[in-house]
Amino acid sequence: MITRRNLMAGLLAATLMPSVLRADPRPRARPVRTGAGAGVGVAKAVPTDIEALIANARLGGSVSFAVLDAQDGTLLASRAADEMRAPASTLKAVTALYAIDRLGPNHRFRTRVLRAGDMLILAGGGDPVLDTDQLAELAKATAAAEKTAGRPAPQRFAIWGGAIPHHDEITAGQAAHLPYNPAFSGINLNFNRVHLDWRQGGASVEARARRNSPRAYTVAVEVTDRGAPLFAYVPRENGEGWSISRRALGKSESRWLPVRKPELYAGDVFQTLCRAQGLVLPKPEVITDLPAGDEIASHESPPLTEIARDMLDYSTNLTAEVIGLAASGAGTIGASAQAMQDWLQAKGVQGAFLFRDHSGLSAGNRVSARMLAEVMAGPARSAGLRGLMKPIPLRNADGKKIPSDITIDAKTGTLNFVSNLSGFAQGPQGRVLAFAVLTGDEERRAATEGQELPDGVIGWTRRSKGLQQGIIEAWVAQYDRSAPALAVPAAPQPTDAPQPLEDAVAGAG
Incomplete structure (x- = not known):
């Protein structure tokens, strides 16, 4: 399984x-x-x-x-x-x-969906382990809440990641394509990595998880015949892209690439997942100030x-x-x-x-x-x-x-x-x-x-x-020798945590 x-x-x-x-x-x-x-x-x-x-x-x-x-x-x-x-x-x-x-061992990071007037907001709480499957559950809850409330469709869709300051990378000096050095902020999805799948001359980029793997529309890939560099990051106004040498991919290959615009990435995927639930959202936009609004859905991280x-x-x-x-x-x-x-x-x-x-x-x-x-x-x-x-x-x-x-x-x-x-x-x-x-x-x-x-x-x-x-x-x-038994403190445990489950976490490290 x-x-x-x-x-x-x-x-x-x-x-x-x-x-x-x-x-x-x-x-x-x-x-x-x-x-x-x-x-x-x-x-x-x-x-x-x-x-x-x-x-x-x-x-x-x-x-x-x-x-x-x-x-x-x-x-x-x-x-x-x-x-x-x-x-x-x-x-x-x-x-x-x-x-x-x-x-504290009980601390959980909350990702919320707010409604502020005609704007729907995906507000990150710094969850470092949020994945596409969990975001899909949040989209489902959001669509249900909107349907129950009977409100008109949102005219704006915003993403806020200000719970953690945005950083373009963890450290300088690393090759651009290495997935262990992504950008991060208060909204992070799949450890801010996208999955590149190269098959028979075509490339697809997905926000891959166990059950859901929607296309990541904000990340574009161009495969070229040039030599070096094998991977080149290409900033785009409304997203990001990669120019990749065919030499780096061969005939068939897959790999993870880092995300540099995590807010747009998460918003793009959330928009797709909401559409699958019948909730059509406008084009995502990134906001730096979080307005007051009503919470209509949320997701909590593990402790x-x-x-x-x-x-x-x-x-x-x-x-x-x-x-x-x-x-x-x-x-x-x-x-x-x-x-x-x-x-x-x-x-x-x-x-x-x-x-x-x-x-x-x-x-x-x-x-x-x-x-x-x-x-x-x-x-x-x-x-x-x-x-x-x-x-x-x-x-x-x-x-x-x-x-x-x-x-x-x-x-x-x-x-x-x-x-x-x-x-x-x-x-x-x-x-x-x-x-x-x-x-x-x-x-x-x-x-x-x-x-x-x-x-x-x-x-x-x-x-x-x-x-x-x-x-x-x-x-x-x-x-090593016989010695008085060492009183080893138990690992810190959240007092209200359920029994550990094998599938309690997701993502890549």
Whole structure:
């Protein structure tokens, strides 16, 4: 059965870097010999086998890590733990904590339809996970309300996205066609992506969801025979467009493209869905001021904890930026990131960090391994974030999942030639470790900024992920031991939420 959650995974597969699996065998860890100064707050010596793992990974860049006892914060081992690195999407763990703390686990984003005189208004409330199927239900409710009221057809149809300030993109420096760097505002649909389907010489663009996939009329596509660039964004007065080289598509292909005018995109799709319900709306227009009006229909997002769980699972950049801005109330990504940084410092985290956004996509973000490990052992453990984090399976040298008595719940972070992991690891004796492993080749990352799968990146990332697993296995072999049961707070839950459903979310990340 296809569910909205299954669809989300499918959408992600078309836009994210292919899965990379470990291929290098690793030496087994040996016991660590500790120096006389080892103790609380002092890192023990790095096991020599971990150094061998690092050498064997052949990453050609830097490797830093920190591992703490999650119960008392004791630093167990570290390597270059205070050096500043690009966090990539591990930053989303901080964003999840920040948004839940500021907005509350019960917070839901509301998309409303208002009637103000002769104008119908689609008013976004910042919902980062609104999809076409949900918009179709809203269109159905709107048409029914209008029919019941017996009002004349609206003479104007407006879209308001002012609940979240409009941003043309998440960060500069990315290739224009990359779907993980779309525009966003207070009205967002399908993570502000459209689905391009190229078949037998023809191209169609759809607002694709599980049950409804209407054409996106505001997005035009022209296929040309030119060489470079393969994708070129073409602004239009009443929409947007793409000029795409036939070389980028081949004979048959589909892919997701980012939307730069999310208000018009959502209005266009809503107009089509209302027409299917017998409600004919005028051409959509974007408004910046929301007039007073009567609410005739609405849609509520899932509670914030569900949104955060899926953001951590699928690593959706748009979700991170929207919930971060909603939490801060700031007008720009930079100001909002600074507010999140101030909040984290107030929580007592002492490690070095510098935030430029909420998703980790900006090249200006910097964190240290010590800082991320401290977040896990401190605010994340206290808030029960582990219950929202993604289980990371162990794999063999062929990349296949293997049974293991080690459990890892963590957030990954991947950019070109950056691969990080931060979260919790627990061995059979029950000791919980809070950790961060940061690997990166800054020179190659900077040289390939914004490129899509540059040469060598898949193999590099595969080796890094293998290294991360090897380091965690070495830690568990060394530090896992019988210990008093750690009281792990439950993941934050909305008090009025229904039982979780498999298809509770939709979209792509």
